[in-house]
Amino acid sequence: MEESTRVVESCKVDLVFETADSPVHALSKIDLDINKGDFVSLIGPSGCGKTSLIRVIADLEKPTGGEIKVNGFSPEEARLKRAYGYVFQSPALYSWRTVEGNLKLPLEIMGIEKAEQSKRAAEALKMVDLTGFEKKFPWQLSGGMQQRVSIARALTFYPDLLLMDEPFGALDEIVRDQLNEHFHKLWEQTQKTVVFVTHSIPEAAYLSTKIVIMSPRPGKIIDVIDSPLPKKRTLDMRETPEFLDLSHRIREGLRAGHSYD
Amino acid sequence: MNWLRTSSFVSISTVLAFTAVIWYAAAVYLNSAVLIDKYERHKVEWDFSKLVDDSWSMDRPIMPAPHQIIFDLNKSIFKQKISSKRSLIYHGWVTISSTMVGFAMGGILGILLAVGIVHVPTLNKSVLPWIIASQTIPILAIAPMIIVGLGAIGVTGLLPKAIISAYLCFFPIAIGMVKGLRSPDPIHLDLMKTYNASKSQNFWKLRWPASTPFLFASFKVSIAISLVGAIVGELPAGARAGLGARLLTGSYYGQTIQIWSALIVASVLAATLVFLMTLLEKGVQKRMGVRL
Ligand SMILES: Nc1ncnc2c1ncn2[C@@H]1O[C@H](COP(=O)(O)OP(=O)(O)OP(=O)(O)O)[C@@H](O)[C@H]1O
Ligand SMILES: [Mg+2]
Numbered sequence: 153m154e155e156s157t158r159v160v161e162s163c164k165v166d167l168v169f170e171t172a173d174s175p176v177h178a179l180s181k182i183d184l185d186i187n188k189g190d191f192v193s194l195i196g197p198s199g200c201g202k203t204s205l206i207r208v209i210a211d212l213e214k215p216t217g218g219e220i221k222v223n224g225f226s227p228e229e230a231r232l233k234r235a236y237g238y239v240f241q242s243p244a245l246y247s248w249r250t251v252e253g254n255l256k257l258p259l260e261i262m263g264i265e266k267a268e269q270s271k272r273a274a275e276a277l278k279m280v281d282l283t284g285f286e287k288k289f290p291w292q293l294s295g296g297m298q299q300r301v302s303i304a305r306a307l308t309f310y311p312d313l314l315l316m317d318e319p320f321g322a323l324d325e326i327v328r329d330q331l332n333e334h335f336h337k338l339w340e341q342t343q344k345t346v347v348f349v350t351h352s353i354p355e356a357a358y359l360s361t362k363i364v365i366m367s368p369r370p371g372k373i374i375d376v377i378d379s380p381l382p383k384k385r386t387l388d389m390r391e392t393p394e395f396l397d398l399s400h401r402i403r404e405g406l407r408a409g410h411s412y413d
Numbered sequence: 414m415n416w417l418r419t420s421s422f423v424s425i426s427t428v429l430a431f432t433a434v435i436w437y438a439a440a441v442y443l444n445s446a447v448l449i450d451k452y453e454r455h456k457v458e459w460d461f462s463k464l465v466d467d468s469w470s471m472d473r474p475i476m477p478a479p480h481q482i483i484f485d486l487n488k489s490i491f492k493q494k495i496s497s498k499r500s501l502i503y504h505g506w507v508t509i510s511s512t513m514v515g516f517a518m519g520g521i522l523g524i525l526l527a528v529g530i531v532h533v534p535t536l537n538k539s540v541l542p543w544i545i546a547s548q549t550i551p552i553l554a555i556a557p558m559i560i561v562g563l564g565a566i567g568v569t570g571l572l573p574k575a576i577i578s579a580y581l582c583f584f585p586i587a588i589g590m591v592k593g594l595r596s597p598d599p600i601h602l603d604l605m606k607t608y609n610a611s612k613s614q615n616f617w618k619l620r621w622p623a624s625t626p627f628l629f630a631s632f633k634v635s636i637a638i639s640l641v642g643a644i645v646g647e648l649p650a651g652a653r654a655g656l657g658a659r660l661l662t663g664s665y666y667g668q669t670i671q672i673w674s675a676l677i678v679a680s681v682l683a684a685t686l687v688f689l690m691t692l693l694e695k696g697v698q699k700r701m702g703v704r705l
Contacts, residue, residue: 210607211606231607232609234609238607240603240604242600244598244600244604246601246619246622247702248625249702250702258608261609261610261614261618289704
């Protein structure tokens with residue numbers, strides 16, 4: 153019974169990149185379980201393997217050791233079943249497609265019918281507050297707007313699992329707050345499982361049910377904090393003692409990771 | 414903006430005027446030896462101004478003066494029936510039609526080769542060297558073989574010439590498209606992978622659109638080369654029509670004015686073809702949202 157709610161299950165996952173000079177140990181002995189409906193944030197200094205870890209989950213990188221299952225299958229099988237939506241660290245929009253065309257890309261590939269494509273594109277655009285920009289080309293949008301389009305693109309095909317690599321990294325504080333709130337609601341309503349990379353402590357504390365703290369060389373998990381906050385969050389909550397306490401614990405964890413250098 | 418246009422008008426006309434002056438001077442200089450020789454033989458009185466006059470109005474000059482070429486162009490373009498063997502429009506049409514057929518064949522061949530090379534690793538190793546080797550054989554050596562060889566099995570007229578054009582122009586297209594089809598960002602390929610896109614979806618939705626800038630760059634080069642191929646194809650073995658044939662008969666009979674007219678028509682055609690290709694490119698770019 154418990155097995156069926158496991159979305160990601162990794163056991164001693166290792167990832168070593170063979171490079172020209174010396175091998176890079178990007179991930180070392182990663183043990184991490186993610187359950188259905190979890191919101192997991194990966195936080196840690198640059199180069200600690202956050203991107204590498206979600207790329208392994210997404211089957212964009214093959215682990216060089218250990219074992220990992222996604223929805224009970226190998227990452228490759230899960231990918232072939234289109235089990236997840238991936239938001240890259242950069243927007244990765246197609247310059248020759250309009251905003252609408254970019255949103256329809258996954259739907260075209262998955263063979264969803266035309267009328268439904270338009271409906272879902274409009275819906276996803278509304279979710280990131282960009283209604284009215286359908287006919288614009290990416291270069292006509294600011295960097296933050298482009299990133300929001302790329303988030304919307306991952307939502308169009310209703311994946312149950314979202315892998316997001318610093319999706320809000322390029323946004324200003326206010327838009328970031330708005331999107332955090334928006335995104336929290338979306339997650340709460342849809343019961344999606346989210347793996348979320350961030351460099352922002354308040355963001356991790358506000359959104360997550362589980363915060364995974366990583367440290368570099370080799371990239372490893374040094375702490376996993378289960379959030380004591382209630383499932384439903386509001387932006388005001390960020391002033392409460394529980395929230396500040398959680399932020400403090402994350403900061404301490406990060407500091408401990410850095411002190412290995 | 415206005416001053417810029419005026420100044421480019423001024424600079425273009427300056428260059429034209431300068432060229433004309435040099436050309437007229439060169440005509441006198443190059444034709445003078447023949448003329449002086451003739452004067453001496455026929456014991457004609459001559460001075461410099463007669464020499465100048467005569468050297469700009471010879472029947473078969475070594476170097477015709479610009480106005481002679483313009484008169485000849487006028488005569489052979491506007492004063493002839495289009496179907497006449499003396500009409501440069503007729504000859505131009507013969508050349509341009511094999512140029513277009515050759516360009517189409519070369520374009521398709523080049524694109525297919527590029528698609529193969531990008532998708533099949535063994536083709537990358539086995540075909541690419543042959544493609545490059547094919548271009549090291551001078552076209553002047555291979556053109557007569559193609560014309561004569563195909564003529565022997567009864568294929569004459571437009572097709573052999575088009576094949577020569579295709580032989581020349583598939584090369585830049587194949588090389589450009591290999592580069593273009595490989596141009597997508599790794600992150601875009603990863604994105605397609607997360608959607609579990611098929612090979613053909615990857616091609617039509619990513620590689621092909623990403624390669625259009627490369628496609629047009631190589632099209633512009635090869636359409637001009639295709640014209641050269643058609644003209645070269647008209648040189649050997651007595652082709653009777655086309656700009657190449659005009660060049661050849663012109664040089665048989667010392668009709669230098671005719672040669673120059675044909676050359677000018679050929680270069681105007683080449684410039685027009687490249688210009689039309691640029692227009693097409695602009696149209697496609699507009700549809701693809703390129704920032705102009
Ligand atoms: N394709 C690759 N080849 C070789 N080394 C790589 C490759 N990808 C990542 N690495 C190395 O793996 C380590 C982890 O990289 P990763 O991109 O996962 O870090 P990150 O935590 O996402 O960093 P950031 O916060 O800067 O995005 C780094 O040392 C990096 O140099
Ligand atoms: Mg990263």
